[in-house]
Amino acid sequence: DAKTTQPTSMDCAEGRAANLPCNHSTISGNEYVYWYRQIHSQGPQYIIHGLKNNETNEMASLIITEDRKSSTLILPHATLRDTAVYYCIVSLTGANSKLTFGKGITLSVRP
Protein backbone atom coordinates (compact mmCIF):
# COMPACT_ATOMS: atom_id res chain seq x y z
CA ASP A 1 0.00 0.00 0.00
CA ALA A 2 1.18 3.51 -0.78
CA LYS A 3 2.40 5.71 2.03
CA THR A 4 0.65 8.91 3.10
CA THR A 5 2.02 12.11 4.62
CA GLN A 6 -0.06 14.34 6.88
CA PRO A 7 0.80 17.35 9.03
CA THR A 8 1.07 16.54 12.71
CA SER A 9 -1.66 18.87 13.89
CA MET A 10 -3.94 21.73 13.02
CA ASP A 11 -6.72 23.68 14.61
CA CYS A 12 -9.79 25.55 13.49
CA ALA A 13 -12.57 27.60 15.01
CA GLU A 14 -15.91 26.04 15.78
CA GLY A 15 -18.37 26.57 12.94
CA ARG A 16 -15.66 27.08 10.34
CA ALA A 17 -14.58 24.61 7.70
CA ALA A 18 -11.67 22.33 8.56
CA ASN A 19 -9.50 21.38 5.60
CA LEU A 20 -7.22 18.43 6.33
CA PRO A 21 -4.54 17.75 3.70
CA CYS A 22 -2.92 14.46 2.78
CA ASN A 23 -0.13 13.63 0.34
CA HIS A 24 -0.01 10.23 -1.34
CA SER A 25 2.36 10.77 -4.25
CA THR A 26 3.05 7.05 -4.80
CA ILE A 27 -0.60 6.03 -5.05
CA SER A 28 -1.31 3.50 -7.79
CA GLY A 29 -4.25 3.56 -10.15
CA ASN A 30 -6.39 1.05 -8.29
CA GLU A 31 -5.77 2.32 -4.77
CA TYR A 32 -8.49 4.16 -2.89
CA VAL A 33 -8.08 7.04 -0.46
CA TYR A 34 -9.79 6.41 2.87
CA TRP A 35 -10.27 8.72 5.83
CA TYR A 36 -10.93 7.52 9.35
CA ARG A 37 -10.95 9.44 12.60
CA GLN A 38 -10.36 8.43 16.17
CA ILE A 39 -11.82 10.33 19.06
CA HIS A 40 -9.93 9.89 22.31
CA SER A 41 -10.26 6.41 23.83
CA GLN A 42 -12.56 5.16 21.07
CA GLY A 43 -12.03 2.91 18.05
CA PRO A 44 -11.45 4.49 14.62
CA GLN A 45 -14.54 5.63 12.75
CA TYR A 46 -14.91 5.54 8.97
CA ILE A 47 -15.55 8.94 7.40
CA ILE A 48 -15.34 8.72 3.62
CA HIS A 49 -13.40 7.20 0.75
CA GLY A 50 -12.81 7.82 -2.96
CA LEU A 51 -10.90 6.69 -6.01
CA LYS A 52 -10.77 9.57 -8.48
CA ASN A 53 -13.88 11.68 -8.14
CA ASN A 54 -14.69 14.03 -5.32
CA GLU A 55 -17.04 12.49 -2.79
CA THR A 56 -19.47 13.94 -0.26
CA ASN A 57 -21.49 12.35 2.48
CA GLU A 58 -23.26 13.55 5.60
CA MET A 59 -19.98 13.83 7.51
CA ALA A 60 -17.50 15.33 5.09
CA SER A 61 -16.28 15.99 1.56
CA LEU A 62 -13.22 14.43 -0.04
CA ILE A 63 -11.41 16.34 -2.74
CA ILE A 64 -8.85 14.33 -4.73
CA THR A 65 -6.50 16.15 -7.10
CA GLU A 66 -6.59 15.20 -10.76
CA ASP A 67 -3.19 13.48 -10.56
CA ARG A 68 -4.41 11.72 -7.37
CA LYS A 69 -1.19 12.55 -5.55
CA SER A 70 -2.96 14.44 -2.80
CA SER A 71 -6.36 14.89 -1.25
CA THR A 72 -8.19 17.10 1.23
CA LEU A 73 -10.82 16.12 3.73
CA ILE A 74 -13.26 18.93 4.39
CA LEU A 75 -15.44 19.14 7.48
CA PRO A 76 -17.76 21.96 6.41
CA HIS A 77 -18.83 23.21 9.85
CA ALA A 78 -16.49 21.89 12.50
CA THR A 79 -17.84 21.33 16.00
CA LEU A 80 -16.05 20.63 19.26
CA ARG A 81 -16.99 16.96 18.83
CA ASP A 82 -14.87 16.83 15.67
CA THR A 83 -11.72 17.15 17.78
CA ALA A 84 -9.92 13.88 16.98
CA VAL A 85 -7.00 12.25 15.19
CA TYR A 86 -7.74 11.95 11.47
CA TYR A 87 -6.06 9.24 9.43
CA CYS A 88 -5.59 9.34 5.68
CA ILE A 89 -5.05 5.81 4.33
CA VAL A 90 -4.39 4.51 0.86
CA SER A 91 -5.61 0.98 0.37
CA LEU A 92 -5.57 -1.35 -2.59
CA THR A 93 -9.00 -2.82 -2.08
CA GLY A 94 -10.40 -0.80 0.80
CA ALA A 95 -11.70 -2.79 3.69
CA ASN A 96 -10.98 -6.06 1.95
CA SER A 97 -7.39 -5.81 3.00
CA LYS A 98 -5.61 -4.46 6.01
CA LEU A 99 -5.53 -0.74 6.65
CA THR A 100 -2.09 0.79 7.18
CA PHE A 101 -2.47 3.69 9.60
CA GLY A 102 0.14 6.40 10.02
CA LYS A 103 0.19 8.78 12.97
CA GLY A 104 -2.59 10.89 11.51
CA ILE A 105 -3.29 14.57 12.03
CA THR A 106 -4.65 15.85 15.31
CA LEU A 107 -7.46 18.31 14.70
CA SER A 108 -8.33 20.61 17.57
CA VAL A 109 -11.55 22.58 17.22
CA ARG A 110 -11.54 25.64 19.44
CA PRO A 111 -14.66 27.41 20.74
Added chain:
Amino acid sequence: DTGVSQNPRHKITKRGQNVTFRCDPISEHNRLYWYRQTLGQGPEFLTYFQNEAQLEKSRLLSDRFSAERPKGSFSTLEIQRTEQGDSAMYLCASSYFRDNTEAFFGQGTRLTVV
Protein backbone atom coordinates in the same frame (compact mmCIF):
# COMPACT_ATOMS: atom_id res chain seq x y z
CA ASP B 1 -27.26 -4.50 15.62
CA THR B 2 -25.10 -2.56 18.06
CA GLY B 3 -21.91 -2.65 16.04
CA VAL B 4 -18.63 -4.39 16.82
CA SER B 5 -18.43 -5.42 20.46
CA GLN B 6 -15.22 -6.10 22.35
CA ASN B 7 -14.83 -7.56 25.81
CA PRO B 8 -13.44 -6.79 28.24
CA ARG B 9 -12.93 -3.06 27.76
CA HIS B 10 -10.06 -3.01 30.20
CA LYS B 11 -7.73 -5.72 31.46
CA ILE B 12 -4.91 -5.46 33.98
CA THR B 13 -2.72 -8.52 34.29
CA LYS B 14 0.55 -9.50 35.84
CA ARG B 15 3.53 -10.21 33.64
CA GLY B 16 3.64 -13.86 32.66
CA GLN B 17 -0.10 -14.41 32.82
CA ASN B 18 -2.25 -15.38 29.84
CA VAL B 19 -5.09 -13.16 28.66
CA THR B 20 -7.89 -13.63 26.15
CA PHE B 21 -9.97 -10.97 24.44
CA ARG B 22 -13.22 -11.45 22.58
CA CYS B 23 -14.63 -9.66 19.55
CA ASP B 24 -18.19 -9.96 18.27
CA PRO B 25 -18.39 -8.49 14.77
CA ILE B 26 -21.42 -7.06 13.00
CA SER B 27 -23.51 -10.11 12.24
CA GLU B 28 -23.46 -10.12 8.45
CA HIS B 29 -19.76 -9.25 8.19
CA ASN B 30 -17.52 -12.09 7.09
CA ARG B 31 -14.16 -10.32 7.50
CA LEU B 32 -12.71 -9.68 10.93
CA TYR B 33 -9.48 -7.83 11.72
CA TRP B 34 -7.33 -7.39 14.81
CA TYR B 35 -5.14 -4.32 15.34
CA ARG B 36 -2.92 -3.13 18.16
CA GLN B 37 -2.43 0.51 19.10
CA THR B 38 0.17 1.94 21.45
CA LEU B 39 0.13 5.46 22.86
CA GLY B 40 0.65 8.16 20.24
CA GLN B 41 0.68 5.73 17.32
CA GLY B 42 -1.90 4.71 14.78
CA PRO B 43 -3.36 1.19 14.90
CA GLU B 44 -1.09 -1.58 13.57
CA PHE B 45 -2.48 -4.57 11.76
CA LEU B 46 -2.11 -7.94 13.48
CA THR B 47 -4.23 -10.45 11.59
CA TYR B 48 -7.48 -10.97 9.72
CA PHE B 49 -10.05 -13.67 9.02
CA GLN B 50 -12.46 -14.30 6.25
CA ASN B 51 -15.16 -16.44 7.79
CA GLU B 52 -13.21 -18.95 9.90
CA ALA B 53 -10.02 -18.87 7.82
CA GLN B 54 -7.11 -16.80 9.07
CA LEU B 55 -5.78 -15.29 5.85
CA GLU B 56 -2.92 -13.08 6.96
CA LYS B 57 -0.75 -12.57 10.03
CA SER B 58 1.59 -9.67 10.66
CA ARG B 59 5.16 -10.15 11.79
CA LEU B 60 4.02 -8.33 14.92
CA LEU B 61 2.06 -11.44 15.86
CA SER B 62 4.68 -13.36 17.81
CA ASP B 63 4.37 -17.00 18.82
CA ARG B 64 2.78 -15.89 22.07
CA PHE B 65 -0.21 -14.51 20.20
CA SER B 66 -2.96 -16.66 18.75
CA ALA B 67 -6.26 -15.71 17.20
CA GLU B 68 -9.22 -17.86 16.34
CA ARG B 69 -12.58 -17.39 14.76
CA PRO B 70 -14.51 -20.62 15.19
CA LYS B 71 -17.55 -20.97 12.92
CA GLY B 72 -16.79 -17.61 11.36
CA SER B 73 -18.62 -15.64 14.02
CA PHE B 74 -16.90 -14.17 17.10
CA SER B 75 -13.13 -14.12 17.42
CA THR B 76 -10.71 -14.45 20.31
CA LEU B 77 -7.19 -13.12 20.64
CA GLU B 78 -5.03 -14.83 23.25
CA ILE B 79 -1.70 -13.60 24.52
CA GLN B 80 0.37 -16.12 26.45
CA ARG B 81 3.06 -15.22 28.97
CA THR B 82 2.30 -11.51 28.74
CA GLU B 83 5.13 -8.99 28.77
CA GLN B 84 5.07 -5.31 29.65
CA GLY B 85 5.55 -4.50 25.97
CA ASP B 86 2.18 -6.08 25.26
CA SER B 87 0.46 -3.19 27.02
CA ALA B 88 -1.66 -1.55 24.34
CA MET B 89 -5.16 -1.06 23.01
CA TYR B 90 -6.33 -4.10 21.02
CA LEU B 91 -8.88 -3.18 18.37
CA CYS B 92 -11.18 -5.41 16.39
CA ALA B 93 -12.86 -4.43 13.13
CA SER B 94 -15.24 -6.15 10.77
CA SER B 95 -16.35 -5.66 7.19
CA TYR B 96 -18.35 -7.33 4.47
CA PHE B 97 -16.36 -8.91 1.67
CA ARG B 98 -17.24 -6.60 -1.16
CA ASP B 99 -15.21 -3.98 -2.96
CA ASN B 100 -14.85 -0.61 -1.36
CA THR B 101 -16.65 -1.20 1.86
CA GLU B 102 -15.52 0.41 5.06
CA ALA B 103 -14.39 -1.40 8.18
CA PHE B 104 -16.25 -0.88 11.44
CA PHE B 105 -14.18 -0.81 14.59
CA GLY B 106 -15.02 -1.77 18.13
CA GLN B 107 -14.14 0.34 21.17
CA GLY B 108 -11.09 -1.78 21.87
CA THR B 109 -9.69 -3.63 24.86
CA ARG B 110 -7.03 -1.78 26.81
CA LEU B 111 -4.45 -4.16 28.22
CA THR B 112 -2.08 -3.12 30.98
CA VAL B 113 0.64 -5.58 31.97
CA VAL B 114 2.15 -4.84 35.38
